[in-house]
Amino acid sequence: MAPNTEKRQVSFPKLEYPIFREAQPKSAQHWLKGKRLQDGAEDLWRIHDSLYDLTDFISSHPGGTHWISVTKGTDITEAFETHHLKGIAESLLPNYYVRKAIKPRNQPFTFKEDGFYKTLKLKVMDQMALIPKDVRKKSDFITDSLLLALIILAPLSCWGWTQSFVIGVTLTFLTGFVLSSLVTCAHNYFHRGDNWRMYIFNLAGMSFNDWRVSHSMSHHLHTNTAQDIELSMIEPFLQFIPYKDKPIWAQMGAFYYPLVYATSLLSIMGHELILSATNHEGKTLSWRNLIPFSIPAWMYLMGGLPLTLNYLLWLVTLVPATGHHNHRNFFEGDVPRDENIDWGIHQLDAICERIDYAGNHFKSITRFGDHALHHLFPTLDHAELKYLYPVLLEHCEKYRCNINLDLNLFFYNL
Secondary structure, eight states: OOOOTTOBOSSSTTSBOOTTTTOSSOOHHHHHHHHHHHSOOTTSEEETTEEEOOGGGGGGOTTOSHHHHTTTTSBOHHHHHHHOOSSHHHHHGGGGEEEEOSSOOSOOEEOOTTSHHHHHHHHHHHHGGGSOTTTHHHHHHHHHHHHHHHHHHHHHHHHHHHHOHHHHHHHHHHHHHHHHHHHHHHHHHHTSSOOGGGGGGGGGTOOHHHHIIIIIIIITTSTTSTTOHHHHHTTTTSOOSOOTTOOHHHHTHHHHHHHHHHTHHHHHHHHHHHHHHTTGGGOOOOGGGGGGGHHHHHHHHHHOOOHHHHHHHHHHHTOOOBOOOOTTSOOBTBOOSOSSEEHHHHHHHHOOEEGGGTTOHHHHHHTTOSHHHHHHSTTSOHHHHGGGHHHHHHHHHHTTOOOOEESSSSOOBO
């Protein structure tokens, strides 16, 4: 069936509906393909209402080549505004200017100089000078410690099953918990420039390259809107969008969501391998696809279980997963504050903060804590975020905005 080019978003009816949102397979590649058709970037890079040719800058981009190379032909306004906090990018941009865009932006978000986000960004840039220079080492220590724990626990869980049922179950549970925590830690690193810790994310069968698109570019920048591919990827099993014709079984998601999350990593890994093997929209197999299998290989070499049992045990360790949506947040279909809304204010409407994680850096980095500031400034390390709360709270009071606080609703951690 041909995509419906006349369909409009519900919350923002003047904007085109993502053309490949329902296309199968649901993928980061389809999302980018749709943006190339709808963003009016004319095979260049669009920032606000201007077009730039960043081809010559790709190889020298401090964050790595991937961020720019995959976004050619799309509107990167939100990414540009939120990923650069030193003022350097703005000074370099005029060197690559080509011309004004013809088509209006297909986004509802504004970045006015006197608006909520841009003025907050200036305050945060000043505050960053006061943050201890070595604070990121706290995140590195937690991440590296969890990686070491996984290396030890993975084969140890195999050994445990040769001793007793209780020991086997206990060590397997610990291995799964550590793997889940470690992968969430790695999410802290793929938001930033290329680094070795971002590869840890692939241990759970996912692709940090694809998640830089589906999570960093789509979910983070277009949170809970029709452009948020994370919402469409989990449909129809979990339907966060308030569809008028939502079936009864989908309305009961609060009862069966554990099963969906428990099988999510296995589904994502299979999805990743199939799309890579079939060269979906130019996606190819690479050595990165072998990273997840390093765990069962290590378990087999050191654990002492037969190959089949070893493989099954590895699959069990992939069951623990985390989710971070709350049904009380803004979602596509809800009424927004305005059809043209400040991007930062939209973020506060679309996310929630786990108050029981406040001040606990381990929980924050392993369970999506400090969520408001992480969404507003995704390239900052989780260890840096706590120093910015006084600035954010004061700024929210000035603009009469609130941070959605939550203790234990649908922001679940399994």
